[in-house]
Amino acid sequence: MIKESEALNEFRNIRKDLPEYLKKINKPVMGYFETYVPEEIIYAAGMHPLRISPNDRQIAIGGSKIESFACSVSINFLDQLLNGTLSFLKGVIFSRYCDSLRAIADIWQENAGDSFYHFIPYPTISTKESINFLSDELKKLADHISDYFNIKIDEEMLTEAIRISNKKRLTVLKFYDLIKKEKIVISSADFFSIISLATIMDSIEYTQKLEQLMKQTELTGNRPIENSIKVAISGIMLESTQFFEIVDKTGMRMVTDDLMFGSRAFKELVIKTKEGPCHAISKRYLNKIPCSTKGNIDLRIDELIKDCKEAGVKGVIFYLVTFCDSEECEFPILRKRLQAEGIPVIGLEGGYRVNSEGQFLTRLEAFAEQIGEEL
Amino acid sequence: MRLQATGNLKKLISGYYDDLKKSAESGRPIAWVNVGIPCEIFYAMDIFPFYTENYGAMLGARKEAVKYSKFAEADGISKHTCSYLRSTYGSLISQEGPLGKLPEPTVLVETSNSCVTVLSWWRLIEKATHASCFLFDSPMVEYESTGSHLTYQISETKRMIRFLEAETGKKFDLSRLKKVVRISNEGKRLWRQTMELRTNHPSPLTGADLFTHMFPMVALRGTKQYLEHLKMLYRETKERIDLGEYPVAKEKHRFLWDNLPIWHDLRLFDELAKKGINFVTDTYTQAWGDKFMGEVALDNPIKGLAYYTGGGFLNVHIKKRFSVLLDIIDRYDVDGVVFHADRSCKSYSLIQVQLADQLRQKGIPSVIIEADHNDTRDYNRENIIARIETLAEMGEK
Ligand code: SF4
Numbered sequence: 054m055i056k057e058s059e060a061l062n063e064f065r066n067i068r069k070d071l072p073e074y075l076k077k078i079n080k081p082v083m084g085y086f087e088t089y090v091p092e093e094i095i096y097a098a099g100m101h102p103l104r105i106s107p108n109d110r111q112i113a114i115g116g117s118k119i120e121s122f123a124c125s126v127s128i129n130f131l132d133q134l135l136n137g138t139l140s141f142l143k144g145v146i147f148s149r150y151c152d153s154l155r156a157i158a159d160i161w162q163e164n165a166g167d168s169f170y171h172f173i174p175y176p177t178i179s180t181k182e183s184i185n186f187l188s189d190e191l192k193k194l195a196d197h198i199s200d201y202f203n204i205k206i207d208e209e210m211l212t213e214a215i216r217i218s219n220k221k222r223l224t225v226l227k228f229y230d231l232i233k234k235e236k237i238v239i240s241s242a243d244f245f246s247i248i249s250l251a252t253i254m255d256s257i258e259y260t261q262k263l264e265q266l267m268k269q270t271e272l273t274g275n276r277p278i279e280n281s282i283k284v285a286i287s288g289i290m291l292e293s294t295q296f297f298e299i300v301d302k303t304g305m306r307m308v309t310d311d312l313m314f315g316s317r318a319f320k321e322l323v324i325k326t327k328e329g330p331c332h333a334i335s336k337r338y339l340n341k342i343p344c345s346t347k348g349n350i351d352l353r354i355d356e357l358i359k360d361c362k363e364a365g366v367k368g369v370i371f372y373l374v375t376f377c378d379s380e381e382c383e384f385p386i387l388r389k390r391l392q393a394e395g396i397p398v399i400g401l402e403g404g405y406r407v408n409s410e411g412q413f414l415t416r417l418e419a420f421a422e423q424i425g426e427e428l
Numbered sequence: 429m430r431l432q433a434t435g436n437l438k439k440l441i442s443g444y445y446d447d448l449k450k451s452a453e454s455g456r457p458i459a460w461v462n463v464g465i466p467c468e469i470f471y472a473m474d475i476f477p478f479y480t481e482n483y484g485a486m487l488g489a490r491k492e493a494v495k496y497s498k499f500a501e502a503d504g505i506s507k508h509t510c511s512y513l514r515s516t517y518g519s520l521i522s523q524e525g526p527l528g529k530l531p532e533p534t535v536l537v538e539t540s541n542s543c544v545t546v547l548s549w550w551r552l553i554e555k556a557t558h559a560s561c562f563l564f565d566s567p568m569v570e571y572e573s574t575g576s577h578l579t580y581q582i583s584e585t586k587r588m589i590r591f592l593e594a595e596t597g598k599k600f601d602l603s604r605l606k607k608v609v610r611i612s613n614e615g616k617r618l619w620r621q622t623m624e625l626r627t628n629h630p631s632p633l634t635g636a637d638l639f640t641h642m643f644p645m646v647a648l649r650g651t652k653q654y655l656e657h658l659k660m661l662y663r664e665t666k667e668r669i670d671l672g673e674y675p676v677a678k679e680k681h682r683f684l685w686d687n688l689p690i691w692h693d694l695r696l697f698d699e700l701a702k703k704g705i706n707f708v709t710d711t712y713t714q715a716w717g718d719k720f721m722g723e724v725a726l727d728n729p730i731k732g733l734a735y736y737t738g739g740g741f742l743n744v745h746i747k748k749r750f751s752v753l754l755d756i757i758d759r760y761d762v763d764g765v766v767f768h769a770d771r772s773c774k775s776y777s778l779i780q781v782q783l784a785d786q787l788r789q790k791g792i793p794s795v796i797i798e799a800d801h802n803d804t805r806d807y808n809r810e811n812i813i814a815r816i817e818t819l820a821e822m823g824e825k
């Protein structure tokens with residue numbers, strides 16, 4: 054069994070009570086919803102970049118402000134924006150990530166009053182021209198923040214922000230690697246908590262805690278959790294601790310992932326270019342392993358298969374948020390490719406939180422049994 | 429009295445699909461494209477542009493969308509995704525449809541200027557056809573494409589031309605493009621003038637009329653037959669006014685329709701017309717109007733086409749959508765707005781509650797009805813009619 058580390062407990066507690074953690078951040082907080090908004094620019098402005106995640110509350114006001122066929126994650130986001138949950142934010146930055154979030158951006162623009170709002174017109178492809186275009190847009194974002202908050206953002210600050218984000222990315226990737234190599238053995242729920250916090254917590258604090266955790270667990274010489282079946286979890290916006298706990302209950306253990314805020318968010322680093330920091334940032338974000346909303350399926354699937362093989366995964370759990378068109382279309386392709394590689398996959402569909410634990414549990418138990426036998 | 433142009437439209441549509449087949453037989457390149465792509469470039473390069481949305485709308489109008497969607501659903505595609513995507517993809521993989529097996533594409537060309545869903549649609553088509561694919565990248569704009577955005581759209585247009593040249597062997601010739609654009613411009617002018625005639629009281633056209641006649645605007649811009657058709661449509665619409673012959677003579681309510689029509693039930697408009705409710709304007713056909721697809725300067729047609737690709741109707745933000753709504757409500761003397769919350773089109777629909785709220789603040793009544801432009805399942809016609817009638821009654825009070 055894993056020896057509980059202090060850092061692990063801290064991660065767990067933060068995840069359990071996010072509002073409490075956010076209250077303690079002593080910097081102005083800027084919110085965003087997906088991992089294409091560059092945290093570096095926000096950080097360089099002396100602000101805290103916060104990736105907003107769906108909360109556990111039942112949707113109320115948001116549901117009456119948008120059609121019912123928007124995905125529940127986006128409705129939850131709208132709810133949080135409209136009901137005051139996010140009133141501590143100094144502003145919100147959007148990009149066209151998907152058709153639902155694009156609508157949330159528009160609706161919020163009309164309701165945001167005087168608070169800071171910015172929409173990044175995001176390219177979908179990576180070419181010299183698109184990188185230049187986004188680079189200009191990122192400069193506009195930096196200028197907008199500077200003007201609005203009367204803050205100076207210069208090259209030096211951007212370079213420092215890049216260094217901090219890169220360091221965090223490298224640390225996270227090392228963590229993934231240690232898990233793959235079973236130097237660290239950790240439950241799916243803990244793995245999720247740690248990873249999801251990388252884009253929520255302060256980057257420096259996060260990196261330090263993660264380094265601390267890795268040292269401690271490396272030293273304890275963990276053994277694999279007995280009989281656990283190694284799986285990968287794929288999807289886009291699956292942010293329910295409960296879901297990962299269910300996976301653990303079935304005797305499966307996530308050892309790698311393909312979630313929007315998971316491995317895909319860390320794999321590329323910002324590499325210096327002669328055109329300056331915004332250009333370097335632009336290049337990184339347009340070259341990272343794409344989400345299904347970016348239309349380049351094969352890169353994502355190739356990467357997932359590579360990770361599965363490296364981690365010795367026995368199966369993939371794909372979680373689909375109902376009404377998420379991009380994932381709904383991508384899943385059949387992904388399933389075929391994984392099956393062709395001999396990797397079993399199960400597709401589950403639901404909302405932003407788990408409403409029917411029993412149903413998921415039964416299906417996941419059956420899946421665990423199936424892939425367990427194939428061991 | 430029936431518009432002769434409606435009879436001509438049938439000829440146009442069957443001619444278009446005949447051309448598709450002939451192109452396949454003769455080896456003329458065929459590009460599968462989506463609506464945001466400027467067809468003028470394709471006609472100028474002698475490449476046949478096959479508009480998948482048009483094909484989808486045809487399946488919808490024939491009430492066959494569900495039949496083909498089921499093939500897509502059996503392949504794992506969720507019922508929640510766009511019904512254009514499902515029905516056309518289902519027809520493609522089943523090799524069935526009104527045209528039989530669809531001719532193979534030489535190339536695929538998509539643009540991100542209408543929705544994110546289209547990217548998934550094209551991935552599915554790409555996997556099924558193995559044709560090489562070009563994505564015309566078009567980030568969103570607030571109101572229109574200017575500055576670095578326009579520069580980017582121009583470079584995307586040029587990149588697309590290079591791709592087409594490389595993949596089809598066809599050469600691009602600017603003087604040919606200018607000729608096509610000249611015809612396209614003339615047709616756009618006629619389209620705008622025809623739309624303007626709807627400001628007349630009563631309107632010379634019903635909602636269904638203009639939706640039906642969109643086809644050449646989408647798929648044939650720049651061709652001879654397109655221009656002839658639009659001339660005919662304009663002439664006949666004008667004649668109706670001159671002769672005082674109106675489709676809804678006792679026009680009690682002048683409504684606006686927001687979003688795609690319900691292709692499988694265009695008769696809904698006739699049904700409502702019987703009650704004196706006419707849809708005198710809509711936002712969908714305006715997407716081919718001068719605010720979103722106006723005439724293009726002949727001295728630099730690439731720049732002009734790039735400008736409209738970048739500022740397409742679904743590529744702008746809510747402030748422009750709202751200002752267009754207000755403008756046409758005013759110009760067409762609209763007394764009620766029907767928002768069709770189209771389950772298939774999140775890109776179009778998901779801001780309608782907000783738009784309706786903003787209209788309410790200006791004292792403009794509206795109603796939101798839910799349906800799907802192609803999928804007939806879960807369609808509740810009675811409920812929709814009742815809700816639109818309630819909107820009409822509100823106005824009477
Ligand atoms: S779950 Fe899908 S549709 Fe919903 S916000 Fe995320 S990407 Fe968009």
Ligand code: SF4
Nearest residue numbers: 510542543545772773
């Ligand atoms: S989602 Fe809407 S814009 Fe996109 S392809 Fe479907 S109907 Fe067209």
